[in-house]
Amino acid sequence: MGGRYLARRVLQAILTITFIILLNFLLFRMMPGSPERVLARNLPEAARAQLLVRWGLDKPLIPDQLVAYVSATLQGDLGESYKFRGRSVVDVLGERIWPTLILFGLGEVFAIILGLGLGAYSGWRRGGAVDYVGNGVSLILYSMPYFVIGMALLIVFSTSLGWFPTSGMYTIGASYSGLEQQLADFLAHLALPLTTVAIGLIGQYSILMRSSIIDTLTEDYVTTARAKGLTEGRILRSHALPNALLPAVTLVAINLGYVIAGAITVEVVFNWPGIGTLTVIALSARDYPVLQGIFLLLSVSVVLANLVADILYGALDPRVRT
Amino acid sequence: MSGPLSPPASGTTEPTRQPNAAASIRGRRQWPLPKQADPDAPLLVVEGLTTHFTMESGTVKAVDDVSFRLDDGEALGIVGESGCGKTTTALSLLRLLPSNARIVRGSVRLFGIDLVPKSDSALRRYRWREISIIFQGAMNALNPVRRVGEQIAEPIELRLGVERGAALRRAGELLELVGIPRARGRAYPHELSGGMRQRAMIAMALACDPAIVIGDEPTTALDVMVQAQILDLLERLRARLGLSLILITHDLSVIADTCDRVMVMYAGKVAEEGPVHRVYRAPRHPYMQMLLRAFPDVRADRRDLGTIPGQPPDLRNPPAGCRFHPRCPAALEACRSEVPPEVRFADGVRVACHLYPPGSDGVPRALPVAGDPEPAR
C-alpha cells in the first residue's frame, strides 16, 4: 500500500488529536470564575495549594498552563474526579470502559455482518418481498433514536414477557457457583442492550449496502463478468461486493460519532455500567474533569477508528493509493 | 452517386473463399468444439432474431427479424445510428440482456447449436469460450479494484480449469500478444492509458481461445492514432489466430478498414448487408446511400455533407411498413404499409427495400437529389 497515503492519514490523525487536546484545554479554561474555583472546590487549603502548583495555575495561561496541561494529559494524568472523591479520572474511566467496549463493539460487529449482508442480498435480488419489507423497516428504524428502540424492547421483552432482566450487567447480590453461571447471567443482561444497538445500526447499513449493490450492478465490469460466463455467486463475491463495500466502509467510519451518542443513551435505558451511564452521572454532578476525560477518550477513539477505516479503504480500493 | 470512401484495405477486392478455410481454421483451435457441435455447420447463423424490452411506457421492439451469417475467419461489421439495435443484437447472441429484455423469436445457431432455447446455465458454457465481447470504453469494463492480469486469468482458471499459476502465465502471454509488457499485468486498470486498457480487454477476450470475438464500439472512446493501432492489432490477431470478428460501430471508416462484410441496421431491422466493397461502392438501400453521403472523405473535393432529415423512430411504436419510410426521399406507396422483404442478389448483397422487389435485377437506384430529373423506376 502506498506509503505516502498511509503517512498522510496518520499525520492527519495526529493533527486532529492535537487539536482535540487543545480544545479540551480551552474548555477547561472556559469555565466561569477562576480555574481554581473549579479545580479545588472542596479541598482543604494545603491540598488546594498543591493542586495550583501542579496545574501551573499560578502561572500565565499560555504557554505555561498549556504546556502543563498537555504534558499531563500525554502522561495519562487527567485530573481527579469531583464526584468520586479522590479518585483519578483515569481510574474512574478505566473501570467503565470494558462494558461499553463489549456492548458497542459486539453491536457494531453484528450490525456490520447482518446489515451489510441483508442489504447486499436485498440489492442483489431486487424487488423481492425481503426487499420491500426490509426497506420499509429500515426506514422506520432509521428515524428512531436508539433509546426509544431500547425502551420499547425493554417494555416488551423484559417487563411484559419477562424473558430478560431489566437493568444492570449482573443480577444484584447474586453469587455464582461457577464461571458458566456468571457468564450466563452476564449474557442475559447483555442481550437486550446489544440487540438495541445492533438494530439501530442494521437499518442504516442495510439501506446503504442495498443501494451500493444496485449501483454496482449497473457497472460495465459486472456485464463483462457475466459475459465471461462466471457463476452468479462468483460475480457477487469477486466483482460486485468488493466495489460495493467501499461506500460501506466510509459510512461505518462516518457513523461512529453518531453511534457513540446512541450507545450512551442505550446504557442509560438499561442501566449498563459503562461510559454512558458515567456521563449522565458526571453531567448532573457537574464533574468537569470526568466529563473532559470522557470527551478526550471518545474523541480520540473516533479519530483512531476513522484512521483504521481509512487504512481499510486504502487496502480495498487501489485508486486512492496513488 | 459515388462511393466517397477510400477503397477497402488492400487485397480484399473479393474475398477469396478457399474451399477448406473453415475446416483449417477449426483445425487450428486449441480447444475442441462443443459436444453438440456439427463440424460441417457454418460458424454462426442468426435467423429472425427478435428482442423486445419491456418498459413502463411500452414495449420497445429493439431488434426485429434480424438475420445474418458469419463464417470462419470472417469479419462482419454491423453499422447504424445510435439506438438502431446493433448492440442489442450482439448482446442477444449470448443473452447478456438486462432483466427487462427477452428474445421473443428467432434462432442463434453456433456450429449448428441453437443457443436461444438453452437454459441460462447451459448457455454459460458458451460464454467467453466460444463467443467473447470487447466492450466500449474499457474504462469501466474492467473491475477497478483488481489487477489486470488476474482479470485476464480469471476465465482461464475458472472456465478452462487451468491451475492458477499457469493461468497467470497464460495471461502474461496474451498481454504480450497484444503489445503490453507482461509485467504490466500487475497493474490496476486506472494505471493504464485508454489504449492499453483496450488492448488488455482484447487480451482478455482471447483468453479462452474463442471462435468469435464481438467488438462493441471498441475504438469509439479513443483518439484517432490509438484507434488505428487497435484496429491494426485486431487485424493482425485475426490473421494470426484465425479469429472471426463481429465489429459493431457507427463509424463507417472503421468497417472499411477491417471488415469483409457489412450489415447496415436501421430501427432494429436489417437494411442492407453484403461485401464491404460492394455495399460501399454501390449502396442500394436509400438509408445506406444517405449515410455514405453524410460521411466526409479526406481526399475528395469539398462537397456539401448530406444530412438525413428527421429522427430515428420511437421503437415502442415503430412506423408501419418500412421503418425508414418517413425519412426516405424515395418512399413509395407500398413502403407505408408493407414491410419490405429481403432480397438477395448475385453479387452477394442482401437488401430490404421496396425499390428492389423480388425478381428485380438488383441494380442500385440513385436517390433523387434536389434539381435532378425524376429517376427511372
Place this chain on the structure above:
Amino acid sequence: MSGAAATPANLRGERLRLRLRNLADFGRRFARRRDGLIGLVILAVFAVLAIVPTLIVGPLETATTPSGLSLQAPGGAHLLGTDELGRDMLNLTVHGARISMVIGLLATAVTILLGAVIGIVSGYLGGTTDTILMRITDFFLVLPTFVLALILAPIILDLIGSDAQILGIPSTLFVIIVVIGITSWASTARIIRSQALSVKERMFVARARVIGGGGGHIMWRHILPNVLNLIVANTVLTFAGAILTETTLSFIGLGDPLLPSWGQILNMAQSTGAPGLGAWWYFAPPATCIVLVVLSFTLVGGALDDVLNPRMRSRR
C-alpha cells in the same frame, strides 16, 4: 414579450410570473412523490398541534399540573394515562409537540445560517480562507459532536446561569439550541461550499465581477439564489437531525422540566422507571411522535432533494 417596453415594473412583473410558473411546476413534480406527500401530511398534523395546542388540549398549565392519580393507565378522563405526578399524558404530548418543534426549528435556523454563510464565503473566496475554513469544518466533522454538545452544554449553562432567560427562552433550551447549532453546521457547510464552487465557475459571476459587483453583492445576489435549492433540501433533513439531537440531549438530562419536550418526557419516564414498571403509556406517545416527525422530515427531505436537485441516473 418583445412588444412591451422593458420598464422596471414590467421586468418585475415578468420575473414574478416566471417565479410563479416555476413554483407551480415544482408543486406538480413534488406531488408525484408519494413518500413526500405522506411526510407532508404527517408534518401538517404536527404543525397544527404545535401552533395551537391550547385549542386542542388547553393551556400549558393543564399539562404541567397534576390532574389525576399517579401512573394511571389509559382510560376514562385520561385518554393516554398519567405520569408519576398525575399529569395527563395526552396533554403533555401535545404541548411537547410545540416545544420540540420550536427548539428544532431554531436549532435548524442556527445550523443552516452558520453552515450556509461559511459554505458560501469559503467557496466564493477560495484560497487561504477556504483552506482554513475547510480545515475547521473537517475537524468538526470528525469530532463526535454529540459528546462535544454534552460537555459544552453544562459549561455554557453555568456561564449564563440556569435561571436566566435569553430572548424569552429559558437558558436550558437556549443552550440546547446553540449547542446543536455549533455542532451540526459542518456538514451543511461542506455541501453548500461545493455547490458555491461550481456556481462560481459559471459565466454570469465573472460578468458580475466585470461590471464591478463587490464580493458581498455577488454572494448575495448571484451565488445564494443558486444554492437555495440545495439549502432548502438540506434544511429539511437538518430539522430531522435537530429534533433527534434535542431529544437525545433532553433524555440525558439537559432539558427543562418546566417546558417538557418529548425528549424531556422520556427522560422523566426513564427516571421514574416507567419501562420497568410496565407503564407503557408514559413512553409510547412521545416516542411515537418523535418517530413520526423524524420519519416525515426524512421522507419530505428526500423527495425535495430529488425534485430540486435531480441527478442523472445511469440506466442500461
